[in-house]
Amino acid sequence: MIMPKVVDHEEQRRRIADAAVAAIGESGLDRVRLVDVARAADATTGTLTHYFDGKDALLAAALDRVAERLLEGMERFQGCDLIEMASFALPLGEPERREWRVWLSFWGRAIWSPELAAVHNRYYERLRELLAEDVRRAQSRGEINAAVDPGDAADAVIAAVDGVGVRASLDPEGWPAPKQAELLETLLEPLLAPPTEITPRRKTR
Amino acid sequence: MIMPKVVDHEEQRRRIADAAVAAIGESGLDRVRLVDVARAADATTGTLTHYFDGKDALLAAALDRVAERLLEGMERFQGCDLIEMASFALPLGEPERREWRVWLSFWGRAIWSPELAAVHNRYYERLRELLAEDVRRAQSRGEINAAVDPGDAADAVIAAVDGVGVRASLDPEGWPAPKQAELLETLLEPLLAPPTEITPRRKTR
Amino acid sequence: MIMPKVVDHEEQRRRIADAAVAAIGESGLDRVRLVDVARAADATTGTLTHYFDGKDALLAAALDRVAERLLEGMERFQGCDLIEMASFALPLGEPERREWRVWLSFWGRAIWSPELAAVHNRYYERLRELLAEDVRRAQSRGEINAAVDPGDAADAVIAAVDGVGVRASLDPEGWPAPKQAELLETLLEPLLAPPTEITPRRKTR
Amino acid sequence: MIMPKVVDHEEQRRRIADAAVAAIGESGLDRVRLVDVARAADATTGTLTHYFDGKDALLAAALDRVAERLLEGMERFQGCDLIEMASFALPLGEPERREWRVWLSFWGRAIWSPELAAVHNRYYERLRELLAEDVRRAQSRGEINAAVDPGDAADAVIAAVDGVGVRASLDPEGWPAPKQAELLETLLEPLLAPPTEITPRRKTR
DNA sequence: TATGAATGAGCATTCATTCAT
DNA sequence: AATGAATGAATGCTCATTCAT
Numbered sequence: 001m002i003m004p005k006v007v008d009h010e011e012q013r014r015r016i017a018d019a020a021v022a023a024i025g026e027s028g029l030d031r032v033r034l035v036d037v038a039r040a041a042d043a044t045t046g047t048l049t050h051y052f053d054g055k056d057a058l059l060a061a062a063l064d065r066v067a068e069r070l071l072e073g074m075e076r077f078q079g080c081d082l083i084e085m086a087s088f089a090l091p092l093g094e095p096e097r098r099e100w101r102v103w104l105s106f107w108g109r110a111i112w113s114p115e116l117a118a119v120h121n122r123y124y125e126r127l128r129e130l131l132a133e134d135v136r137r138a139q140s141r142g143e144i145n146a147a148v149d150p151g152d153a154a155d156a157v158i159a160a161v162d163g164v165g166v167r168a169s170l171d172p173e174g175w176p177a178p179k180q181a182e183l184l185e186t187l188l189e190p191l192l193a194p195p196t197e198i199t200p201r202r203k204t205r
Numbered sequence: 206m207i208m209p210k211v212v213d214h215e216e217q218r219r220r221i222a223d224a225a226v227a228a229i230g231e232s233g234l235d236r237v238r239l240v241d242v243a244r245a246a247d248a249t250t251g252t253l254t255h256y257f258d259g260k261d262a263l264l265a266a267a268l269d270r271v272a273e274r275l276l277e278g279m280e281r282f283q284g285c286d287l288i289e290m291a292s293f294a295l296p297l298g299e300p301e302r303r304e305w306r307v308w309l310s311f312w313g314r315a316i317w318s319p320e321l322a323a324v325h326n327r328y329y330e331r332l333r334e335l336l337a338e339d340v341r342r343a344q345s346r347g348e349i350n351a352a353v354d355p356g357d358a359a360d361a362v363i364a365a366v367d368g369v370g371v372r373a374s375l376d377p378e379g380w381p382a383p384k385q386a387e388l389l390e391t392l393l394e395p396l397l398a399p400p401t402e403i404t405p406r407r408k409t410r
Numbered sequence: 411m412i413m414p415k416v417v418d419h420e421e422q423r424r425r426i427a428d429a430a431v432a433a434i435g436e437s438g439l440d441r442v443r444l445v446d447v448a449r450a451a452d453a454t455t456g457t458l459t460h461y462f463d464g465k466d467a468l469l470a471a472a473l474d475r476v477a478e479r480l481l482e483g484m485e486r487f488q489g490c491d492l493i494e495m496a497s498f499a500l501p502l503g504e505p506e507r508r509e510w511r512v513w514l515s516f517w518g519r520a521i522w523s524p525e526l527a528a529v530h531n532r533y534y535e536r537l538r539e540l541l542a543e544d545v546r547r548a549q550s551r552g553e554i555n556a557a558v559d560p561g562d563a564a565d566a567v568i569a570a571v572d573g574v575g576v577r578a579s580l581d582p583e584g585w586p587a588p589k590q591a592e593l594l595e596t597l598l599e600p601l602l603a604p605p606t607e608i609t610p611r612r613k614t615r
Numbered sequence: 616m617i618m619p620k621v622v623d624h625e626e627q628r629r630r631i632a633d634a635a636v637a638a639i640g641e642s643g644l645d646r647v648r649l650v651d652v653a654r655a656a657d658a659t660t661g662t663l664t665h666y667f668d669g670k671d672a673l674l675a676a677a678l679d680r681v682a683e684r685l686l687e688g689m690e691r692f693q694g695c696d697l698i699e700m701a702s703f704a705l706p707l708g709e710p711e712r713r714e715w716r717v718w719l720s721f722w723g724r725a726i727w728s729p730e731l732a733a734v735h736n737r738y739y740e741r742l743r744e745l746l747a748e749d750v751r752r753a754q755s756r757g758e759i760n761a762a763v764d765p766g767d768a769a770d771a772v773i774a775a776v777d778g779v780g781v782r783a784s785l786d787p788e789g790w791p792a793p794k795q796a797e798l799l800e801t802l803l804e805p806l807l808a809p810p811t812e813i814t815p816r817r818k819t820r
Numbered sequence: 821t822a823t824g825a826a827t828g829a830g831c832a833t834t835c836a837t838t839c840a841t
Numbered sequence: 842a843a844t845g846a847a848t849g850a851a852t853g854c855t856c857a858t859t860c861a862t
Contacts, residue, residue, distance in 0.1 A: 027317070028313075028314070028316065028317035029313060030235055030313070030314060030317075031317070033855085033856065033857085034856075034857060034858090035856080043822085043823095044822070044823055044824060045823090045824080045856095045857080045858085046821095046822060046823050046824065046858095046859090046860090047821080047822060047823075049857090049858070049859085050821070050822075054857075054858075055856095055857065055858090101316050101317075104312055104313055104316060105313035105316065106313070107309055107312065107313060107371060107374075107375065108233075108234060108235070108309055108310035108311070108312060108313035108314070109233070109235060109313070110375055111233065111306050111309060111310065111374060111375065112232070112233035112235075112236070112306075117375055117376070120375050120376075121375060121376050121379070124372065124375075124376070152387075152388070152391055155372070155388050155391075156388060156391050156392050158368070158372065159365060159368030159369045159371075159372060159388060159392060160364060160365065160368055160392065161368070162367065162368040162371050162372065163363070163364030163365055163366070163367040163368030163369075163371075164364045164368075166312060166364075166367050166368075166371070167329070167360075167363065167364060167367065169312075169316060170312065170315055170316065170322055170325050170326060170329075171322070171325075171326050171329070174326070182357075183357070183360050183361060183364060186357055186360075186361050186396065187361050187364060187365060187392060187396070190395030190396055191391065191392070191395055212845095212846070217846090238830085238831065238832085239831075239832060239833090240831085240832095248847080248848095249847070249848055249849065250831095250832080250833085250848095250849080251833095251834090251835085251847065251848050251849060251850095252846075252847055252848075254832090254833070254834080254835095255845090255846065255847075259832075259833075260831095260832065260833090437727070438723075438724070438726065438727035439723060440645055440723070440724060440727075441727070443834085443835065443836085444835075444836060444837090445835080453843080453844095454843070454844055454845060455835095455836080455837085455844090455845080456837095456838090456839090456842095456843065456844050456845065457842080457843055457844075459836090459837070459838085460842070460843075464836075464837075465835095465836060465837090511726050511727075514722055514723055514726060515723035515726065516723070517719055517722060517723060517781060517784075517785065518643075518644060518645070518719055518720035518721070518722060518723035518724070519643070519645060519723070520785055521643065521716050521719060521720065521784060521785065522642070522643035522645075522646070522716075527785055527786065530785050530786075531785065531786050531789070534782070534785075534786070562797075562798070562801055563801075565782070565798050565801075566798060566801050566802050568778070568782065569775060569778030569779045569781075569782060569798060569802060570774060570775065570778055570802065571778070572777065572778040572781050572782065573773070573774030573775055573776070573777040573778030573779075573781075574774045574778075576722060576774075576777050576778075576781070577739065577770075577773065577774060577777065579722075579726060580722065580725055580726065580732055580735050580736060580739075581732070581735075581736050581739070584736070592767075593767070593770050593771060593774060596767055596768075596770075596771050596806065597771050597774060597775065597802055597806070600805030600806055601801065601802070601805055622824095622825070627825090648851085648852065648853085649852075649853060649854085650852085650853095658826080658827095659826070659827055659828065660827095660828080660852095660853080660854080661826065661827055661828060661829095661854090661855090661856085662825075662826055662827075664853090664854070664855080664856095665824090665825065665826070669853075669854075670852095670853065670854090
């Protein structure tokens, strides 16, 4: 069987989009130029236009990649303790901080761009579903008060992670990993506590 | 007695910075041009450079103004119920949504600009202090469990507001005012609840 | 007798023109701004326009001042040995180097500006006259061969000084004072030598 | 064998630099705009930035070209009588006057720019070497007094040419070709005269 | 496919000049 | 006379996009 010499179009797109993420993480969304992306992808700007209809499309693809990876990260921790799982979405280490920088940069653009906003909302929907599923599972195991609406709980987790993540991203020095985790716990523990006579879980860390 | 020559320099700076906020709110931080600000300030670009050392300095001043106003907004509600007060910081109406758009746009830049990050962090510090004060007051009135650390509670409120605000800003249609308020309540109520028989556990660290 | 409160207009013009010379000497003719001159004159740009019709006129006045001072410098050494006198016009020390920088900067402009060229040529005429006078005097004292045309000799001195001065201005490190003086001597000594038995060759053309 | 892709990068740079020289010769160094150069090079300003890092770099390249051509001009006359050769470096005709205008304009800038000064000094060094070589040759033929130091003689020629050239450039009307040549002769003939019975005075310093 | 030369609109910035006080 | 706020034309530079090879 002869492998076609031509490159896999989709694979190339993904490769370039990843390069864009890297380039954005390097110099910021506002400052990134097409040549920066090209350089990061080991290609030329001309090549980029073969695969994307202009810069906006490329950036949208980059956002998509980030969202995809964030989601995959969450999926890996499915089944774990919910708060623990959520905390892994925080910018605890340098690689995560990097992804957060990119992710956060896109917020400011998404407000003005329906296309980017759509990517964000699609991601939030999937994440919410994923989390709600976990909540339901935990409730069936009696670990979370059954009175809590799984969707609401998921939204709460999302908001808590975003809120803590923003703060930590803007002041990385002031927010080392433990401090972030603690704040997340402070916010979510009462909500996701087991429906006992209210003995909140002991802190393990 | 100071006899100002012709114009009050500081007043002009403020006026122009406010115009910048308006312009950013109109077209977005990335797309705003100096002429847009000038137009909004009823001036020319040349005038802007009289008062600011270039575009970056002007944008930083704009961020300062937004932060100032957000803080002032919070101060107005001091003494009210904490959750109620916090909810007034959410993008519930169009004017607030506008401010949030600007505020949020700056996050993406602040990550790459120490100057902007400093403005943000300064604001967060002051906000935290203000909220912590309120928490202490509520505790002294017995409205909040005395075991809760006021600073931690303040951080929690900030994170919750930011988290909900981001979500609502990215999807204004999907997050009408009541839904925002509910999510905020879901997040904060257990934490800031009166010290019923259910004593939330003390923090160990 | 009442001294009028009003400033001496001419005196002010001179003061400002001198400030312009200083400012040019600081940052170069191309880069000097009106505000720089104003600052150097301890005035504001508005004041400058009271005394000069725009930047060009001010610069022309500055050139005039430099020429004036160069000429005055030469006059002080009148009567001395001609070569010695000429060498005092070279950029031997820092203050002279400074004047030369300004003077030289104007050459590039004078080429394109009849006004500035006129200042230069006027200065050259006066300098030539002054030098020719000295040559005549030296000839009458028998110190210079009488066959030499005083005007030609003056032109030769001017050219020699300019030629050496340019070289030294472009490479101050490579042309310390003694080296400049030597080259000037090499160029002028044979010409301005006493009328020894060696009759300088007759001009053929 | 090198197969140039599409255009010869260096060739293009030279073409543009030459266009810059032409543009400077047209309107002067101070007034020349990037668009003028672009127009002269039959290109756009954008193209210029492909080949040069901004205006300064382009101007420096232009200076380099002028120096190159001046040197080439001198090389063509190598072996001729030295004074005759030197006189060909003077602004005798319109094309030479043009080159001189450009060359002279750069003097005023080089004072403030180490980069430009370096170009000038490099050129002077090469020219000095070339002239000194010629002097040595003439000495071996007995045409120039062997007591004269070739390097010093070369410096003298350079200074004389520069001195006369400046004067002529500032007042082209007053300095027709013959007058320039005569002054040059007046300055250099005694120095470069054949070693007749008249021993040139020994250097004292 | 891929390259990179070329384009040119867009924009911040500079700065001489004007003018009301 | 002097100030300095305001103007706005001028211009270098950036960079996404196009296109011939």
